[in-house]
Amino acid sequence: MSIASNLESYKRLIQGTKCRLVAVSKTKPAPIIMEAYNTGFRRFGENRVQELKEKHLELPGDIEWHMIGHLQTNKVKVIAPFVSMIHGVDSVKLATEINKQAIKNERVIPCLLQVHIAEEKSKYGFEPNYLLETITAGNFDGFNQLKISGLMGMATFTDNTDLIRREFRILKQLFDQINSLATPSNIDFEELSMGMSSDYEIAIEEGSTLIRIGSNIFGTRN
Numbered sequence: 001m002s003i004a005s006n007l008e009s010y011k012r013l014i015q016g017t018k019c020r021l022v023a024v025s026k027t028k029p030a031p032i033i034m035e036a037y038n039t040g041f042r043r044f045g046e047n048r049v050q051e052l053k054e055k056h057l058e059l060p061g062d063i064e065w066h067m068i069g070h071l072q073t074n075k076v077k078v079i080a081p082f083v084s085m086i087h088g089v090d091s092v093k094l095a096t097e098i099n100k101q102a103i104k105n106e107r108v109i110p111c112l113l114q115v116h117i118a119e120e121k122s123k124y125g126f127e128p129n130y131l132l133e134t135i136t137a138g139n140f141d142g143f144n145q146l147k148i149s150g151l152m153g154m155a156t157f158t159d160n161t162d163l164i165r166r167e168f169r170i171l172k173q174l175f176d177q178i179n180s181l182a183t184p185s186n187i188d189f190e191e192l193s194m195g196m197s198s199d200y201e202i203a204i205e206e207g208s209t210l211i212r213i214g215s216n217i218f219g220t221r222n
Protein backbone atom coordinates (compact mmCIF):
# COMPACT_ATOMS: atom_id res chain seq x y z
CA MET A 1 0.00 0.00 0.00
CA SER A 2 1.24 3.50 -0.79
CA ILE A 3 1.33 6.37 1.71
CA ALA A 4 -1.29 8.16 -0.39
CA SER A 5 -3.70 5.25 -0.29
CA ASN A 6 -3.11 4.71 3.44
CA LEU A 7 -3.94 8.36 4.08
CA GLU A 8 -6.97 8.10 1.85
CA SER A 9 -8.39 5.19 3.82
CA TYR A 10 -7.97 7.05 7.13
CA LYS A 11 -9.56 10.10 5.55
CA ARG A 12 -12.55 8.00 4.54
CA LEU A 13 -12.72 6.36 7.96
CA ILE A 14 -13.02 9.65 9.86
CA GLN A 15 -15.07 11.51 7.29
CA GLY A 16 -18.16 12.99 8.92
CA THR A 17 -16.82 12.48 12.46
CA LYS A 18 -15.20 14.99 14.84
CA CYS A 19 -11.98 13.01 14.64
CA ARG A 20 -8.90 14.26 12.78
CA LEU A 21 -5.66 12.54 11.90
CA VAL A 22 -2.12 13.33 13.04
CA ALA A 23 0.28 11.44 10.76
CA VAL A 24 3.21 10.42 12.97
CA SER A 25 6.30 10.88 10.81
CA LYS A 26 8.99 10.30 13.47
CA THR A 27 12.14 8.61 12.09
CA LYS A 28 10.87 9.06 8.51
CA PRO A 29 12.97 11.26 6.19
CA ALA A 30 11.72 14.37 4.43
CA PRO A 31 11.01 12.76 1.01
CA ILE A 32 8.66 10.27 2.68
CA ILE A 33 6.84 13.08 4.48
CA MET A 34 6.60 14.94 1.16
CA GLU A 35 4.72 11.97 -0.30
CA ALA A 36 2.00 12.62 2.26
CA TYR A 37 2.28 16.40 1.87
CA ASN A 38 1.77 16.12 -1.87
CA THR A 39 -1.63 14.52 -1.35
CA GLY A 40 -2.68 17.74 0.42
CA PHE A 41 -2.13 16.45 3.93
CA ARG A 42 -0.64 18.96 6.41
CA ARG A 43 -0.81 17.62 10.00
CA PHE A 44 2.27 15.71 11.19
CA GLY A 45 3.47 14.46 14.58
CA GLU A 46 7.03 14.10 15.86
CA ASN A 47 8.36 12.99 19.23
CA ARG A 48 11.89 14.41 19.33
CA VAL A 49 12.71 18.09 19.55
CA GLN A 50 15.83 18.06 17.37
CA GLU A 51 14.21 15.99 14.63
CA LEU A 52 11.12 18.20 14.71
CA LYS A 53 13.21 21.35 14.39
CA GLU A 54 15.21 19.98 11.45
CA LYS A 55 12.10 18.84 9.60
CA HIS A 56 10.40 22.18 10.22
CA LEU A 57 13.38 23.94 8.62
CA GLU A 58 13.61 21.54 5.70
CA LEU A 59 9.93 21.05 4.81
CA PRO A 60 7.22 23.49 3.64
CA GLY A 61 6.16 26.20 6.08
CA ASP A 62 2.44 25.41 6.00
CA ILE A 63 2.85 22.08 7.79
CA GLU A 64 1.05 21.90 11.13
CA TRP A 65 3.59 20.26 13.46
CA HIS A 66 2.40 18.38 16.54
CA MET A 67 4.89 17.53 19.29
CA ILE A 68 3.60 14.21 20.62
CA GLY A 69 6.54 12.99 22.69
CA HIS A 70 7.93 13.82 26.09
CA LEU A 71 9.18 17.40 26.19
CA GLN A 72 11.95 18.55 28.50
CA THR A 73 11.52 22.03 29.95
CA ASN A 74 14.89 23.22 28.65
CA LYS A 75 13.95 22.32 25.05
CA VAL A 76 10.64 24.18 24.84
CA LYS A 77 12.38 27.23 23.34
CA VAL A 78 13.49 25.21 20.30
CA ILE A 79 9.95 24.47 19.11
CA ALA A 80 7.99 27.36 20.65
CA PRO A 81 8.31 29.60 17.56
CA PHE A 82 6.45 27.23 15.25
CA VAL A 83 4.82 24.21 16.94
CA SER A 84 1.05 23.88 16.36
CA MET A 85 0.23 21.74 19.37
CA ILE A 86 2.13 20.13 22.25
CA HIS A 87 0.41 16.89 23.27
CA GLY A 88 2.51 15.84 26.26
CA VAL A 89 2.23 18.51 28.95
CA ASP A 90 2.72 16.50 32.13
CA SER A 91 3.71 19.05 34.77
CA VAL A 92 2.88 22.58 35.89
CA LYS A 93 6.59 23.35 35.51
CA LEU A 94 6.47 22.47 31.82
CA ALA A 95 3.28 24.49 31.35
CA THR A 96 4.96 27.47 33.00
CA GLU A 97 7.88 27.29 30.57
CA ILE A 98 5.65 26.88 27.49
CA ASN A 99 3.66 29.95 28.55
CA LYS A 100 6.91 31.89 29.03
CA GLN A 101 8.22 30.92 25.60
CA ALA A 102 4.83 31.66 24.01
CA ILE A 103 5.03 35.20 25.41
CA LYS A 104 8.57 35.59 24.03
CA ASN A 105 7.38 34.48 20.60
CA GLU A 106 4.23 36.59 20.77
CA ARG A 107 1.92 33.67 20.13
CA VAL A 108 -0.53 31.37 21.88
CA ILE A 109 0.53 27.72 22.01
CA PRO A 110 -2.22 25.07 22.13
CA CYS A 111 -1.39 22.20 24.49
CA LEU A 112 -2.87 18.95 25.74
CA LEU A 113 -2.39 17.58 29.25
CA GLN A 114 -1.01 14.05 29.19
CA VAL A 115 -2.73 11.58 31.47
CA HIS A 116 -1.32 8.22 32.59
CA ILE A 117 -4.06 5.69 31.82
CA ALA A 118 -2.06 2.57 30.95
CA GLU A 119 -1.22 -0.27 33.29
CA GLU A 120 2.43 -0.01 32.34
CA LYS A 121 4.38 2.18 34.69
CA SER A 122 5.35 5.45 33.07
CA LYS A 123 7.27 8.46 34.20
CA TYR A 124 5.02 10.59 32.03
CA GLY A 125 1.48 11.79 32.44
CA PHE A 126 -0.65 13.04 35.32
CA GLU A 127 -2.56 10.52 37.39
CA PRO A 128 -6.28 11.29 36.73
CA ASN A 129 -7.18 12.31 40.30
CA TYR A 130 -4.05 14.37 40.73
CA LEU A 131 -4.80 16.23 37.50
CA LEU A 132 -8.31 17.04 38.72
CA GLU A 133 -6.89 18.39 41.99
CA THR A 134 -4.26 20.40 40.14
CA ILE A 135 -6.81 22.04 37.87
CA THR A 136 -9.30 22.65 40.70
CA ALA A 137 -6.54 24.23 42.78
CA GLY A 138 -6.02 26.73 39.98
CA ASN A 139 -2.44 25.70 39.27
CA PHE A 140 -2.91 26.22 35.52
CA ASP A 141 -4.60 29.60 35.91
CA GLY A 142 -2.91 32.70 34.59
CA PHE A 143 -1.11 31.01 31.70
CA ASN A 144 -2.63 33.42 29.22
CA GLN A 145 -0.58 32.34 26.20
CA LEU A 146 -0.88 28.64 26.80
CA LYS A 147 -4.21 27.33 25.59
CA ILE A 148 -5.05 24.07 27.31
CA SER A 149 -7.17 22.41 24.63
CA GLY A 150 -7.75 18.96 26.09
CA LEU A 151 -6.17 15.67 27.10
CA MET A 152 -3.83 13.09 25.60
CA GLY A 153 -3.28 9.51 26.66
CA MET A 154 -1.82 6.18 25.62
CA ALA A 155 -3.51 2.88 26.41
CA THR A 156 -1.66 -0.23 27.53
CA PHE A 157 0.13 -2.03 24.71
CA THR A 158 -1.91 -5.23 24.71
CA ASP A 159 -4.36 -7.19 22.59
CA ASN A 160 -6.87 -7.10 25.45
CA THR A 161 -9.35 -4.77 23.76
CA ASP A 162 -11.56 -4.56 26.88
CA LEU A 163 -8.65 -3.14 28.84
CA ILE A 164 -7.83 -0.62 26.09
CA ARG A 165 -11.46 0.46 25.97
CA ARG A 166 -11.64 0.87 29.76
CA GLU A 167 -8.53 3.05 29.70
CA PHE A 168 -9.85 5.28 26.91
CA ARG A 169 -13.10 5.61 28.86
CA ILE A 170 -11.19 6.81 31.92
CA LEU A 171 -9.65 9.52 29.74
CA LYS A 172 -12.99 10.50 28.19
CA GLN A 173 -14.69 10.66 31.60
CA LEU A 174 -11.92 12.86 32.94
CA PHE A 175 -12.26 15.05 29.84
CA ASP A 176 -16.01 15.46 30.44
CA GLN A 177 -15.49 16.07 34.14
CA ILE A 178 -12.92 18.83 33.59
CA ASN A 179 -15.06 20.27 30.82
CA SER A 180 -17.94 20.69 33.28
CA LEU A 181 -15.80 22.68 35.74
CA ALA A 182 -15.79 26.46 35.78
CA THR A 183 -12.26 26.88 34.47
CA PRO A 184 -10.48 30.06 33.34
CA SER A 185 -10.67 30.92 29.65
CA ASN A 186 -7.25 29.48 28.80
CA ILE A 187 -8.61 26.03 29.69
CA ASP A 188 -10.96 25.23 26.84
CA PHE A 189 -11.37 21.53 26.22
CA GLU A 190 -12.01 20.48 22.62
CA GLU A 191 -9.44 17.80 21.86
CA LEU A 192 -9.05 14.25 23.07
CA SER A 193 -5.84 12.83 21.62
CA MET A 194 -6.02 9.06 21.84
CA GLY A 195 -5.51 6.12 19.49
CA MET A 196 -2.49 4.85 17.55
CA SER A 197 -2.05 2.27 14.77
CA SER A 198 -2.96 -0.64 17.03
CA ASP A 199 -5.96 0.83 18.85
CA TYR A 200 -7.42 3.74 16.84
CA GLU A 201 -10.73 1.97 16.16
CA ILE A 202 -11.52 1.69 19.87
CA ALA A 203 -10.27 5.25 20.44
CA ILE A 204 -12.64 6.64 17.80
CA GLU A 205 -15.55 4.72 19.30
CA GLU A 206 -14.70 6.18 22.71
CA GLY A 207 -14.62 9.77 21.50
CA SER A 208 -11.14 10.54 20.18
CA THR A 209 -10.80 13.79 18.24
CA LEU A 210 -7.14 13.28 17.28
CA ILE A 211 -5.76 9.88 16.35
CA ARG A 212 -1.96 9.68 16.09
CA ILE A 213 -1.09 7.17 13.39
CA GLY A 214 2.47 6.31 12.37
CA SER A 215 3.22 2.79 11.17
CA ASN A 216 -0.16 2.21 9.48
CA ILE A 217 0.59 5.17 7.21
CA PHE A 218 4.36 5.19 6.74
CA GLY A 219 5.18 1.55 7.41
CA THR A 220 6.97 0.02 10.37
CA ARG A 221 9.89 1.88 11.97
CA ASN A 222 13.33 0.39 12.62
Ligand SMILES: *Cc1c(COP(=O)(O)O)cnc(C)c1O
Binds near residue numbers: 024212
Ligand atom coordinates in the same frame (compact mmCIF):
# COMPACT_ATOMS: atom_id res chain seq x y z
C1 LIG B 1 5.03 6.79 17.82
C2 LIG B 1 3.83 7.35 18.47
C3 LIG B 1 2.55 7.18 17.89
C4 LIG B 1 2.29 6.41 16.62
O1 LIG B 1 2.53 5.05 16.81
P1 LIG B 1 2.10 3.96 15.70
O2 LIG B 1 1.91 2.73 16.49
O3 LIG B 1 3.24 3.88 14.75
O4 LIG B 1 0.86 4.43 15.05
C5 LIG B 1 1.49 7.78 18.53
N1 LIG B 1 1.64 8.47 19.67
C6 LIG B 1 2.84 8.65 20.25
C7 LIG B 1 2.93 9.43 21.50
C8 LIG B 1 3.97 8.10 19.67
O5 LIG B 1 5.17 8.26 20.27
